[in-house]
Every structure is written in C-alpha cells, then in structure tokens.
Amino acid sequence: MTGRPTPSAQAGPRRLVMIADLAEQLGVTARALRHYEDVGLIRSERTTGNARAYDLETVEILKAIVRLRQVDVPLAVIDGIVRQGSDPSVQALAIRQALDAVLADKKQALARVVALIKTMDIRDEGGPTTAPRSEPPRSGRFMRSAESAAAAREAG
Numbered sequence: 001m002t003g004r005p006t007p008s009a010q011a012g013p014r015r016l017v018m019i020a021d022l023a024e025q026l027g028v029t030a031r032a033l034r035h036y037e038d039v040g041l042i043r044s045e046r047t048t049g050n051a052r053a054y055d056l057e058t059v060e061i062l063k064a065i066v067r068l069r070q071v072d073v074p075l076a077v078i079d080g081i082v083r084q085g086s087d088p089s090v091q092a093l094a095i096r097q098a099l100d101a102v103l104a105d106k107k108q109a110l111a112r113v114v115a116l117i118k119t120m121d122i123r124d125e126g127g128p129t130t131a132p133r134s135e136p137p138r139s140g141r142f143m144r145s146a147e148s149a150a151a152a153r154e155a156g
Contacts, residue, residue, distance in 0.1 A: 016045060016053035026066045036065055039075055041082055064095075072105075073098045 023030040034052070035041050042061055044052040054062065061082065068078050081094045 003080055014019070014055055016055055018047070019044070019052040019054070022054055022059060022062065026062060028066055033062065036062065036075075039079070041075070041079060042067060068095070068098065071099065072102055077101075 017025075019030045019033055022079075026033075033042075033044075033054075037044055037052070042054070042058050042065070044058070045055055047053050065078055065082075069075075077098045081091060081098060084091045084094050104113055
C-alpha cells in the first residue's frame with residue numbers, strides 16, 4: 001500500500017478499472033468504493049462518460065482497504081495507515097499495530113461470550129439441565145443452542 005494517489009497529469013494512456021468491474025473483483029459494492037472515496041481514503045478518475053475509474057495504484061490500495069475492513073479494522077485506522085506515505089516498513093508496522101488491536105478486541109469479545117455461556121443453564125453434552133420441553137419451540141422464539149439441538153433430535 002502506498003500513499004494516497006493523485007490523478008496523474010502524465011500524457012499517454014493509462015490502464016483504468018471501472019468501478020463496477022472493480023467492485024465485483026474485490027467482492028464489495030460500488031457504494032463501498034464510493035464511500036472510501038467520500039471519506040478521503042482514495043481518489044477516482046472520471047471517464048469521458050463521467051463514470052468512476054481507478055488506476056492500478058489505487059486498485060492495490062483498495063485491495064488492502066478491503067482486506068483490512070474484512071477483519072474489522074476501522075476506517076479511521078485505515079486512513080492513518082494510508083497517510084503513512086510510501087514507506088513500506090512504516091506502513092507494515094502500522095498495519096501490524098492495527099491488526100494487533102483488532103485481535104485484542106476479538107479476544108475480549110470471545111472472553112465475554114465464554115463468560116456468558118458459563119452463566120447459562122447448559123450442560124457440556126449440549127442438553128438442557130432442566131426437564132425437556134413438552135412441546136417444541138415455536139419459530140421466531142429465542143432458543144439456546146442446547147434447546148435447538150434437542151428440538152432437532154426430537155423432530156428428526
């Protein structure tokens with residue numbers, strides 16, 4: 001990932017990727033790409049038909065942005081990474097710090113889930129510790145995972 005690209009003033013044809021094609025390639029929506037531009041992460045160029053298009057350097061930046069968003073790195077943090085400029089070692093360190101922070105957040109969330117599970121009335125075998133329900137739970141009602149398993153065993 002390098003610094004923010006600026007539309008080039010150099011003469012000659014450059015390879016540009018249209019927004020719809022790039023969105024499909026990256027597995028995101030065109031709206032997401034426009035949003036990244038709206039918040040200043042990237043810049044697009046306009047075709048003669050006024051469609052957004054991206055040069056290859058911007059495509060590489062967008063690939064990194066999408067990968068970081070897939071693991072929940074906040075856009076503000078990604079913005080800081082992009083602002084690091086074109087020094088790969090500085091950007092690598094910023095990315096590592098961002099990923100470490102996300103991992104710490106995920107570990108804390110996982111610990112909260114584990115603690116919540118421990119407070120629930122569920123045995124390790126997956127069955128409820130209380131007497132079985134006289135009727136299967138109705139659709140749309142909240143069920144604990146053990147109740148779901150028990151209902152599936154009764155139905156199947």
